[in-house]
Amino acid sequence: MNRFRLPYHLLIEEGIYAHVDEVMSDCVPEIGSKKAVIVTDKNLQGLFPDTLRDLTQDFHNSEIYLVEDGTFDQAVDLAKYICMNDIAVIIGFGGGMVLDLAKYAAFVSKAVFLCLPTTLSNDSLASPVAVLGTEGLKRKTFRCTIPSSIIVDVNIIMGAPQGQLLAGIGDTVSKYTALNDWKLDAAATGKPIDDFAYMISKMAFNSICYNEEKSIKSKSFIKILTQALVMGGLAMEIAGHSRPSSGAEHLFCHSLEENFADQVYVPHGIAVAMGSVPVCIFQNRNISKIKRIIHEYRLPIKPSAWKITEDIFVGAWQQAKATRPDRYTILDQTDVSDSVLRELYSMMEEEFDG
Numbered sequence: 001m002n003r004f005r006l007p008y009h010l011l012i013e014e015g016i017y018a019h020v021d022e023v024m025s026d027c028v029p030e031i032g033s034k035k036a037v038i039v040t041d042k043n044l045q046g047l048f049p050d051t052l053r054d055l056t057q058d059f060h061n062s063e064i065y066l067v068e069d070g071t072f073d074q075a076v077d078l079a080k081y082i083c084m085n086d087i088a089v090i091i092g093f094g095g096g097m098v099l100d101l102a103k104y105a106a107f108v109s110k111a112v113f114l115c116l117p118t119t120l121s122n123d124s125l126a127s128p129v130a131v132l133g134t135e136g137l138k139r140k141t142f143r144c145t146i147p148s149s150i151i152v153d154v155n156i157i158m159g160a161p162q163g164q165l166l167a168g169i170g171d172t173v174s175k176y177t178a179l180n181d182w183k184l185d186a187a188a189t190g191k192p193i194d195d196f197a198y199m200i201s202k203m204a205f206n207s208i209c210y211n212e213e214k215s216i217k218s219k220s221f222i223k224i225l226t227q228a229l230v231m232g233g234l235a236m237e238i239a240g241h242s243r244p245s246s247g248a249e250h251l252f253c254h255s256l257e258e259n260f261a262d263q264v265y266v267p268h269g270i271a272v273a274m275g276s277v278p279v280c281i282f283q284n285r286n287i288s289k290i291k292r293i294i295h296e297y298r299l300p301i302k303p304s305a306w307k308i309t310e311d312i313f314v315g316a317w318q319q320a321k322a323t324r325p326d327r328y329t330i331l332d333q334t335d336v337s338d339s340v341l342r343e344l345y346s347m348m349e350e351e352f353d354g
Helices: 016-024 042-047 049-058 072-084 096-109 154-158 163-171 175-189 193-208 219-239 248-258 268-284 288-296 310-318 338-351
Strands: 010-013 036-041 062-067 087-095 112-117 131-132 139-143 149-155
Touching: 010 016, 010 112, 010 219, 016 049, 016 112, 016 149, 036 042, 036 049, 036 072, 036 096, 036 131, 042 049, 042 062, 042 310, 049 062, 062 072, 062 087, 062 096, 072 096, 072 131, 087 096, 087 175, 096 112, 096 131, 096 175, 112 175, 149 154, 154 219, 163 175, 163 193, 163 219, 163 288, 175 193, 175 268, 175 288, 175 310, 193 219, 193 288, 268 338, 310 338
Parallel strands: 010 149, 036 062, 036 087, 087 112, 112 149
Antiparallel strands: 131 139
């Protein structure tokens, strides 16, 4: 049985970043006086000077560390700095790149990690993995621990770009096909499914699928999306791997990143939602659920809108399996010939044209 840990807190409130030290004092006594490093980037430093000033005042023995490129080397350098200077608390303030780097540095250094997202573009705020740059444009997923606490300021998230919130919805949509691929893997390999992790990931999908609030900048929706993304991350922590949230649709995303990064860039959440449509068809499942979500929230998954040509689309799918050759998915039993994929490309161009 996999041993897992859960965060001390999941707090989603308005204006909560103004008193993080207070809400954490019950689980880390006198946390405000401990040595801390606030990890963010230069852009966010310019966008949120007041919030960062409040954090440095609350954690009066703190300093700001600016992320430059979100690489493995920089994460290790930060971990080394934390260990050498006896820093007890890491506060990640930012999006996926910042949070992943801070999360991995906290894992290596064994420091308390507080996750303070500025957007909700994917489940990195709660996942037990960190995606970091390695060489050139290549990125690799590293196992680590989940945050000690996840604290979300609704007011900050409401100001996030709409595209980033749409990506968060897309990341949740992808659970639909990922969970089915997990069942296919269990049938093919005999590896058991963790029922609790499966249930939590399915709840994450359902919370978006059957949600009546369609205004993504509303306070109620931000709370729902936060909970959905956190559930996705916790499902991976409980299972001990990423299968509750990652199937063939993620292999398509990895293939785009690894093989075509010099030609296209698609936000992770949008790329996996884009991949979920063909995967759902490959799985011979009812696609109406995810189509409805995509249309209701107007997720921009039309391939050409992201400069994905028909040839890139075909190439990405045909090279997807190679990104995780050890992972059994529907791609192990699917015809990914040129003709099949080109037909799918045409369908997506027509179906999701705005």
